[in-house]
Amino acid sequence: xxxxxxxxxxxxxxxxxxxxxxxxxxxxxxxxIDFPTPGWIAFDFKTSVANxxxxxxxxGEFLVETxxxxxxxxxxxxxxxxxxxxxxxxxxxxxxKNSPEYGPSDQSWVRYVVAQAFEHLDYIAAIGNxxxxxxxxxxxxxxxxxxxxxxxxxxxxxxxxxxxxxxxKTEHFNRFMAELENFYVLKNDQGVWGGVILPQEVEPQRKGxxxxxxxxxxxxxxxxxxxxxx
Amino acid sequence: xxxxxPSLLQSITSKxxxxxxxxxxxxHVLVRNRFFGSQSGSAFGVEWARLPNVISVEIDETVExxxxxxxxxxxxxxxxxxxxxxxxxxxxxxxxxxxxVSPWAxxxxxxxxxxxxxxxxxxxxxxxxxxxxxxxxxSQNKTITLTGRSMYKKVLTTTIMPPKGKKYFLDDKNMNxxxxxxxxxxxxxxxxxxxFVTVPGSNPPESYKLGVERGxxxxxxxxxVRDIVDSLFFTMIEDAQGKVYLKPIPRYSQAxxxxxxxxxxxxxxxxxxxxxxxxxxGTVIIKCGDKxxxxxxxxxxxxxxRGQRREIEYEVPWxxxxxxxKLAAQSYFTQMLHRWRKMSIAIPAxxxxxxxxxxxxxxxxxxxxxxxxxxxxxxxWTPDSFFQILELSSNYGYxxxxxxxxxxxxxxxxxxxxxxxxxNLWDFSVEDKDxxxxxxxxxxxxxxxxxxxxKKQIVxxxxxxxxxxxxxxxxxxxxxxxxxxxxVTNVQGKILFPSSSLPDLExxxxxVTEPSGYYTKRPKVKWVIYRV
Numbered sequence: 001x002x003x004x005x006x007x008x009x010x011x012x013x014x015x016x017x018x019x020x021x022x023x024x025x026x027x028x029x030x031x032x033i034d035f036p037t038p039g040w041i042a043f044d045f046k047t048s049v050a051n052x053x054x055x056x057x058x059x060g061e062f063l064v065e066t067x068x069x070x071x072x073x074x075x076x077x078x079x080x081x082x083x084x085x086x087x088x089x090x091x092x093x094x095x096x097k098n099s100p101e102y103g104p105s106d107q108s109w110v111r112y113v114v115a116q117a118f119e120h121l122d123y124i125a126a127i128g129n130x131x132x133x134x135x136x137x138x139x140x141x142x143x144x145x146x147x148x149x150x151x152x153x154x155x156x157x158x159x160x161x162x163x164x165x166x167x168x169k170t171e172h173f174n175r176f177m178a179e180l181e182n183f184y185v186l187k188n189d190q191g192v193w194g195g196v197i198l199p200q201e202v203e204p205q206r207k208g209x210x211x212x213x214x215x216x217x218x219x220x221x222x223x224x225x226x227x228x229x230x
Numbered sequence: 231x232x233x234x235x236p237s238l239l240q241s242i243t244s245k246x247x248x249x250x251x252x253x254x255x256x257x258h259v260l261v262r263n264r265f266f267g268s269q270s271g272s273a274f275g276v277e278w279a280r281l282p283n284v285i286s287v288e289i290d291e292t293v294e295x296x297x298x299x300x301x302x303x304x305x306x307x308x309x310x311x312x313x314x315x316x317x318x319x320x321x322x323x324x325x326x327x328x329x330x331v332s333p334w335a336x337x338x339x340x341x342x343x344x345x346x347x348x349x350x351x352x353x354x355x356x357x358x359x360x361x362x363x364x365x366x367x368x369s370q371n372k373t374i375t376l377t378g379r380s381m382y383k384k385v386l387t388t389t390i391m392p393p394k395g396k397k398y399f400l401d402d403k404n405m406n407x408x409x410x411x412x413x414x415x416x417x418x419x420x421x422x423x424x425x426f427v428t429v430p431g432s433n434p435p436e437s438y439k440l441g442v443e444r445g446x447x448x449x450x451x452x453x454x455v456r457d458i459v460d461s462l463f464f465t466m467i468e469d470a471q472g473k474v475y476l477k478p479i480p481r482y483s484q485a486x487x488x489x490x491x492x493x494x495x496x497x498x499x500x501x502x503x504x505x506x507x508x509x510x511x512g513t514v515i516i517k518c519g520d521k522x523x524x525x526x527x528x529x530x531x532x533x534x535x536r537g538q539r540r541e542i543e544y545e546v547p548w549x550x551x552x553x554x555x556k557l558a559a560q561s562y563f564t565q566m567l568h569r570w571r572k573m574s575i576a577i578p579a580x581x582x583x584x585x586x587x588x589x590x591x592x593x594x595x596x597x598x599x600x601x602x603x604x605x606x607x608x609x610x611w612t613p614d615s616f617f618q619i620l621e622l623s624s625n626y627g628y629x630x631x632x633x634x635x636x637x638x639x640x641x642x643x644x645x646x647x648x649x650x651x652x653x654n655l656w657d658f659s660v661e662d663k664d665x666x667x668x669x670x671x672x673x674x675x676x677x678x679x680x681x682x683x684x685k686k687q688i689v690x691x692x693x694x695x696x697x698x699x700x701x702x703x704x705x706x707x708x709x710x711x712x713x714x715x716x717x718v719t720n721v722q723g724k725i726l727f728p729s730s731s732l733p734d735l736e737x738x739x740x741x742v743t744e745p746s747g748y749y750t751k752r753p754k755v756k757w758v759i760y761r762v
Binding site: 048055143145 | 352
């Protein structure tokens with residue numbers, strides 16, 4: 001397929017009310033939304049999960065699924081926290097759920113549930129020279145004094161995709177650059193990737209009549225998975 | 231080391247601490263809503279909430295103080311976590327994330343309560359409950375750094391106000407020293423549990439009394455409590471829930487079972503071994519008012535200081551007997567010996583380790599092969615690594631104190647499980663006016679009792695461990711020796727030891743000059759009864 005780039009666009013769904021997902025384990029709340037293009041779902045969530053009697057964090061998790069795929073989990077208590085989940089185009093059912101480990105009086109809430117369909121940047125003449133997603137997560141290797149390496153990881157997941165964009169008209173180049181600092185969804189052969197293009201990494205060039213812009217998308221999706229998987 | 235599930239132990243000891251097998255390092259920092267229960271707290275909504283965007287967590291624990299300290303750095307893009315933030319203070323177009331609502335406004339503040347939990351994968355261990363000291367907002371890095379201390383901070387910083395009309399917070403000199411510690415720590419609002427402290431080796435157990443009035447205005451509670459604990463065989467430890475307790479200073483030996491074994495092949499990333507004579511004194515002078523005693527440590531003076539003279543003096547107001555001064559000196563010597571061989575190692579973090587745990591370390595260059603106990607732990611969590619630096623100390627140079635010898639018993643000792651028993655005592659032949667006194671653990675419980683044919687019930691309330699029943703002969707009577715039979719029953723009358731299984735009480739007719747049989751020098755028979 002030809003790679004396509006989308007930029008944050010208009011709101012297609014809005015539910016600002018503070019809504020309880022429910023008290024106790026297994027309770028859930030769903031919204032069904034049709035996405036004409038890829039986009040994201042943003043929401044605030046809040047959870048009240050008591051510590052275990054031993055003082056450990058309660059093991060109850062607040063889960064978010066899109067069309068049956070687990071996309072986000074948060075263990076223990078949270079105050080209002082904004083979360084963004086990139087989704088592919090099509091019919092999406094977003095489900096907020098209390099995990100089976102929730103205690104009988106543990107509760108979660110959501111508010112400001114917003115879905116935005118991203119705008120297709122059809123004025124980009126071509127996207128090419130694209131690298132497959134490169135993992136951003138790091139594993140630290142450390143040497144023991146006299147033995148083998150050991151490995152430790154605690155950083156975030158994510159992936160990096162670099163590509164060239166070609167603009168044939170100055171007007172299109174300007175339109176793209178004017179709102180460069182924004183959120184994007186990239187569709188390519190490997191999947192659908194949501195993330196950010198960092199302005200400092202963008203390298204625009206002029207070649208004859210063309211504008212060629214080298215950019216990198218820092219995606220929050222894992223390589224090999226994209227926004228359609230867990 | 232606290233009890234942990236096998237899955238956490240596997241995560242700690244695995245060399246693959248990766249997300250792939252669910253053993254990646256994990257942190258949870260929880261913050262308590264400052265306004266919980268009041269109307270203005272509604273933006274936060276819940277009592278506790280996880281602090282998001284944590285960049286690093288560092289916890290320092292040491293046996294020198296119960297207060298653990300922590301440093302937490304979080305990402306503060308858009309300033310949403312700044313304590314003075316409110317929606318609309320700056321135009322929304324500046325916001326990177328485009329969200330202006332922040333429930334965190336006003337929350338990260340000095341004395342906000344926090345909890346830190348660290349672990350691997352799903353297995354998190356509560357590490358600390360504490361209060362924020364400082365909130366530092368760094369604008370160029372867009373971060374907030376929170377520093378603080380565990381709940382003992384209140385004891386360190388709260389100043390004493392004695393009850394109205396009194397000069398001292400504690401004015402009962404006869405108060406047990408354990409109770410005094412508890413009252414002082416709880417006086418600052420921190421829960422504490424402390425045992426009833428007895429003078430070591432005393433039999434019957436003697437309450438270790440405070441001996442002085444404690445706690446003046448303008449002192450902190452820590453000023454009043456710290457030197458009490460330092461001069462005893464105790465150390466104050468704060469647990470992960472913020473409760474302070476008194477723990478006896480462990481007496482180690484190389485035979486102690488290690489809680490964890492670390493070696494240069496699997497775990498140790500860095501190691502430094504130091505032998506030092508800093509702050510070591512061969513002679514300790516313990517003063518109590520106008521009395522003082524001098525104590526020497528041959529090991530410190532001869533083996534470490536090579537004969538050099540070093541003296542230090544401590545004022546210990548509650549050491550009012552030579553024996554108590556000796557105990558205080560032993561405590562100070564022990565603390566010195568805990569310091570002189572030190573090792574510092576860096577290992578992948580084991581959040582289950584606690585201060586004073588014994589660990590066994592093996593490393594080729596330092597030739598460390600011994601068992602060491604943990605004096606300090608620095609735990610650091612960042613997105614790149616989860617490590618600990620352990621400050622260890624060797625127990626080399628100690629002689630563990632032998633357990634006190636059991637009290638001497640003239641009759642075969644017996645063991646009972648009851649807290650209250652009855653000894654029946656009677657004369658099995660002619661009543662000839664044999665007279666005894668009976669003592670239990672040094673207190674007279676029967677005075678000038680004339681032994682008759684009818685059984686006399688002597689009720690004994692026993693302490694745990696050995697109890698000494700002492701029979702003192704007053705008169706051997708008109709005929710031959712002082713003699714009686716005994717049996718032991720419980721309070722319901724059930725016979726525990728029949729007279730056939732116990733020897734008779736017999737005292738010879740010596741030191742008797744009168745026909746009435748009165749002793750000029752009273753014989754004594756001790757009988758040890760163990761309550762188990």
